[in-house]
Amino acid sequence: MTPREAAEYLSVHVRTIYRLAKNGEIPGRKVGGSWRFKKGALDQWLSWREDPLTDGKGYRERVQGSK
Numbered sequence: 001m002t003p004r005e006a007a008e009y010l011s012v013h014v015r016t017i018y019r020l021a022k023n024g025e026i027p028g029r030k031v032g033g034s035w036r037f038k039k040g041a042l043d044q045w046l047s048w049r050e051d052p053l054t055d056g057k058g059y060r061e062r063v064q065g066s067k
Helices: 003-010 014-022 039-050 059-065
Strands: 029-031 034-036
Touching (some): 003 039
Antiparallel strands (some): 029 034
16 A cells, blocks of 8 residues: 555554654565555554563564564
8 A cells, every 4th residue: 555545544644654664663664666455464563662672672673583
Protein backbone atom coordinates (compact mmCIF):
# COMPACT_ATOMS: atom_id res chain seq x y z
CA MET A 1 0.00 0.00 0.00
CA THR A 2 1.07 3.60 -0.50
CA PRO A 3 2.03 5.93 2.35
CA ARG A 4 -1.35 7.63 2.05
CA GLU A 5 -3.17 4.29 2.31
CA ALA A 6 -0.98 3.25 5.24
CA ALA A 7 -1.71 6.53 7.00
CA GLU A 8 -5.43 6.05 6.51
CA TYR A 9 -5.23 2.43 7.68
CA LEU A 10 -3.30 3.41 10.84
CA SER A 11 -5.30 6.61 11.41
CA VAL A 12 -2.23 8.85 11.42
CA HIS A 13 -1.04 11.71 9.25
CA VAL A 14 0.88 10.76 6.12
CA ARG A 15 3.88 12.78 7.37
CA THR A 16 4.00 10.45 10.39
CA ILE A 17 4.25 7.46 8.04
CA TYR A 18 7.13 9.06 6.14
CA ARG A 19 8.95 9.93 9.37
CA LEU A 20 8.53 6.45 10.84
CA ALA A 21 9.64 4.83 7.57
CA LYS A 22 12.67 7.09 7.19
CA ASN A 23 13.75 6.29 10.75
CA GLY A 24 13.22 2.55 10.28
CA GLU A 25 10.52 2.49 12.94
CA ILE A 26 7.83 1.01 10.71
CA PRO A 27 8.13 -1.85 8.20
CA GLY A 28 8.31 -0.58 4.65
CA ARG A 29 10.36 -0.63 1.47
CA LYS A 30 11.30 1.92 -1.12
CA VAL A 31 10.28 0.82 -4.60
CA GLY A 32 11.46 3.08 -7.39
CA GLY A 33 11.95 5.92 -4.92
CA SER A 34 8.48 5.58 -3.39
CA TRP A 35 7.62 3.98 -0.06
CA ARG A 36 5.40 0.88 -0.04
CA PHE A 37 3.94 -1.02 2.90
CA LYS A 38 2.41 -4.48 3.33
CA LYS A 39 -0.78 -4.64 5.38
CA GLY A 40 0.35 -7.83 7.12
CA ALA A 41 3.66 -6.24 8.13
CA LEU A 42 1.80 -3.21 9.51
CA ASP A 43 -0.51 -5.52 11.47
CA GLN A 44 2.52 -7.29 12.99
CA TRP A 45 4.09 -3.93 13.80
CA LEU A 46 0.90 -2.83 15.55
CA SER A 47 0.82 -6.05 17.57
CA TRP A 48 4.43 -5.49 18.59
CA ARG A 49 3.66 -1.90 19.59
CA GLU A 50 0.88 -3.15 21.87
CA ASP A 51 3.17 -5.76 23.49
CA PRO A 52 6.82 -4.78 22.90
CA LEU A 53 9.74 -6.97 23.87
CA THR A 54 11.46 -6.03 27.08
CA ASP A 55 14.90 -5.78 25.44
CA GLY A 56 14.33 -2.16 24.41
CA LYS A 57 15.06 -2.82 20.73
CA GLY A 58 13.11 -1.06 18.02
CA TYR A 59 11.28 -2.80 15.19
CA ARG A 60 14.26 -2.80 12.81
CA GLU A 61 16.71 -4.18 15.38
CA ARG A 62 14.24 -6.84 16.53
CA VAL A 63 13.58 -8.07 12.97
CA GLN A 64 17.21 -7.97 11.87
CA GLY A 65 18.32 -9.70 15.06
CA SER A 66 15.97 -12.62 14.40
CA LYS A 67 17.69 -13.60 11.14
